[in-house]
Amino acid sequence: MKKKLIIDLDTGVDDAQAIMVALAAPNVEVLGITCCFGNTPLENVLKNTLRVLKVCNRLDIPVYCGCSEPLLARKRHAGDYHGKDGLGDVPDPDAPGLELLQKKKAAPAMIKIVNQNPGEVRLVATAPLTNLAVAVQLDPSFPKKLNALYIMGGNTESRGNTTACGEFNFVADPEAAYIVLDRYTCPTYIAPWEFSCRNSLPWSFCDHWLSQNTEKAAFMKKIASLSMKKARSADYQKEITAGQGFNSCDTYAMAAAIDDALITESEEVAVTVELEGTNTRGMMVLDYIEQLKKKHKAFIMKNIDLERFKQMFMNSLK
Ligand code: RIB
Ligand code: CA
Numbered sequence: 001m002k003k004k005l006i007i008d009l010d011t012g013v014d015d016a017q018a019i020m021v022a023l024a025a026p027n028v029e030v031l032g033i034t035c036c037f038g039n040t041p042l043e044n045v046l047k048n049t050l051r052v053l054k055v056c057n058r059l060d061i062p063v064y065c066g067c068s069e070p071l072l073a074r075k076r077h078a079g080d081y082h083g084k085d086g087l088g089d090v091p092d093p094d095a096p097g098l099e100l101l102q103k104k105k106a107a108p109a110m111i112k113i114v115n116q117n118p119g120e121v122r123l124v125a126t127a128p129l130t131n132l133a134v135a136v137q138l139d140p141s142f143p144k145k146l147n148a149l150y151i152m153g154g155n156t157e158s159r160g161n162t163t164a165c166g167e168f169n170f171v172a173d174p175e176a177a178y179i180v181l182d183r184y185t186c187p188t189y190i191a192p193w194e195f196s197c198r199n200s201l202p203w204s205f206c207d208h209w210l211s212q213n214t215e216k217a218a219f220m221k222k223i224a225s226l227s228m229k230k231a232r233s234a235d236y237q238k239e240i241t242a243g244q245g246f247n248s249c250d251t252y253a254m255a256a257a258i259d260d261a262l263i264t265e266s267e268e269v270a271v272t273v274e275l276e277g278t279n280t281r282g283m284m285v286l287d288y289i290e291q292l293k294k295k296h297k298a299f300i301m302k303n304i305d306l307e308r309f310k311q312m313f314m315n316s317l318k
């Protein structure tokens with residue numbers, strides 16, 4: 001049975017990797033891609049998404065324009081890691097034009113696609129959750145019609161990559177993350193920051209992955225070079241990821257959505273997002289003692305089958 005996906009993203013480098021892993025998987029049908037501000041301003045996200053689809057010869061996939069601002073928070077981007085343009089700041093004179101975008105906006109498009117495929121769509125969210133928050137405001141029954149929700153975001157040990165205690169997607173729009181974790185009661189799987197760091201890819205594998213003699217590999221090598229240089233720096237390894245390899249955060253959530261055997265260990269716990277804390281705003285809160293009396297629990301990913309994950313990466317650039 002094909003897995004039907006909607007991907008909500010803020011194409012940056014790891015979002016691009018996640019798209020390419022999905023498009024290379026034999027059992028996946030991408031029904032639509034919805035764009036949100038995040039790593040870079042929305043206009044770049046739209047252009048970057050089309051650039052990735054072009055190199056994959058998949059410009060047939062509809063791309064929708066979503067939110068350009070968070071619900072309440074001050075807007076922030078991640079240009080120092082992904083590049084100002086979100087894809088490594090490499091010139092792309094042949095980039096597709098924005099005339100290829102759908103006229104319909106992201107949230108109504110998500111709702112329409114899910115209404116046409118009730119109970120079948122897996123929503124993969126690798127950006128700030130603003131579009132998803134808008135969707136559930138427009139149609140409170142939307143989450144119930146999803147097969148599942150896969151999120152890259154949040155944290156489990158209060159480690160931050162953007163603020164001291166905050167992971168970028170949740171910190172960029174804490175109110176949206178709060179709404180989604182509160183109102184999306186479909187099966188929810190979360191790939192948090194620390195999990196992605198602990199399951200990073202060895203640099204030797206990355207060199208092998210990018211050395212494939214294909215157009216996709218050449219494209220990925222170009223757009224990933226800035227962020228890989230940053231990620232390989234000793235400071236970044238020590239201070240941010242505390243890991244030893246490359247951390248393609250979004251691809252963990254995507255891989256989990258397309259391969260049910262990928263996640264080898266997870267824990268089921270009620271979660272929410274801190275909105276008030278001076279240092280903790282945007283931090284994910286795990287309610288092990290069930291103080292919040294939340295009926296809905298999320299599956300928090302803890303470990304993956306790294307060899308399967310590596311194979312998906314290799315296939316994505318063939
Ligand atoms: O914290 C990592 C997340 O923030 C990833 O989704 C990355 O693309 C950035 O959006
Ligand atoms: Ca992202």
